[in-house]
Amino acid sequence: AQSVAQPEDQVNVAEGNPLTVKCTYSVSGNPYLFWYVQYPNRGLQFLLKYITGDNLVKGSYGFEAEFNKSQTSFHLKKPSALVSDSALYFCAVRPRISGSARQLTFGSGTQLTVLP
Amino acid sequence: GAGVSQSPSNKVTEKGKDVELRCDPISGHTALYWYRQSLGQGLEFLIYFQGNSAPDKSGLPSDRFSAERTGGSVSTLTIQRTQQEDSAVYLCASSSPGTQYFGPGTRLTVL
Numbered sequence: 001a002q003s004v005a006q007p008e009d010q011v012n013v014a015e016g017n018p019l020t021v022k023c024t025y026s027v028s029g030n031p032y033l034f035w036y037v038q039y040p041n042r043g044l045q046f047l048l049k050y051i052t053g054d055n056l057v058k059g060s061y062g063f064e065a066e067f068n069k070s071q072t073s074f075h076l077k078k079p080s081a082l083v084s085d086s087a088l089y090f091c092a093v094r095p096r097i098s099g100s101a102r103q104l105t106f107g108s109g110t111q112l113t114v115l116p
Numbered sequence: 117g118a119g120v121s122q123s124p125s126n127k128v129t130e131k132g133k134d135v136e137l138r139c140d141p142i143s144g145h146t147a148l149y150w151y152r153q154s155l156g157q158g159l160e161f162l163i164y165f166q167g168n169s170a171p172d173k174s175g176l177p178s179d180r181f182s183a184e185r186t187g188g189s190v191s192t193l194t195i196q197r198t199q200q201e202d203s204a205v206y207l208c209a210s211s212s213p214g215t216q217y218f219g220p221g222t223r224l225t226v227l
Binding site: 043044046049101105 | 120122147149151158159161164166172174175207209213215216217218219220221
């Protein structure tokens with residue numbers, strides 16, 4: 001069975017400082033990895049994904065994530081946080097194996113608060 | 117272009133009533149997913165449609181839940197005899213294939 005762990009329910013960071021939202025996963029093979037963001041009373045918005053190639057993936061709004069196979073991690077990062085980045089962030093995985101389920105398995109979410 | 121749309125945005129119903137939730141996927145997307153987001157359970161997969169193949173219903177929590185996708189486009193999630201534990205935000209996503217794009221969700225409250 002596959003699983004995703006987001007060990008921090010809440011991350012607080014000052015505006016202008018770098019931010020990291022952590023994600024580790026457990027799934028057979030090399031999965032597809034995703035980050036989504038959810039603003040209050042809104043659906044999930046796609047940020048970025050890792051498929052193959054460069055371990056550093058760049059996405060929307062200046063976010064990036066680093067795939068680390070040995071640590072089975074896919075941490076979300078941004079060099080300089082904005083107050084408007086405050087939201088709920090979800091990490092998700094999908095197996096790469098042919099014939100496997102295509103639905104996403106999500107982490108429990110991390111609430112990011114950027115303080116002015 | 118237009119994203120995934122869902123209706124209604126909010127639904128309040130009484131315990132025991134049936135409800136229907138609608139999803140309009142992005143035009144041309146062959147895959148459609150339903151998920152449920154609740155405080156206690158996080159984001160859970162419910163059901164998946166891919167083209168004309170039989171749907172993957174492995175995530176449906178009980179036989180009170182069903183879904184259909186007509187003409188390979190619009191989908192309806194039906195919950196019969198609603199219970200209070202069905203209260204959640206129901207999210208629809210579509211893809212073609214690859215990245216799943218989500219709608220704004222339907223917030224269901226069962227009184």
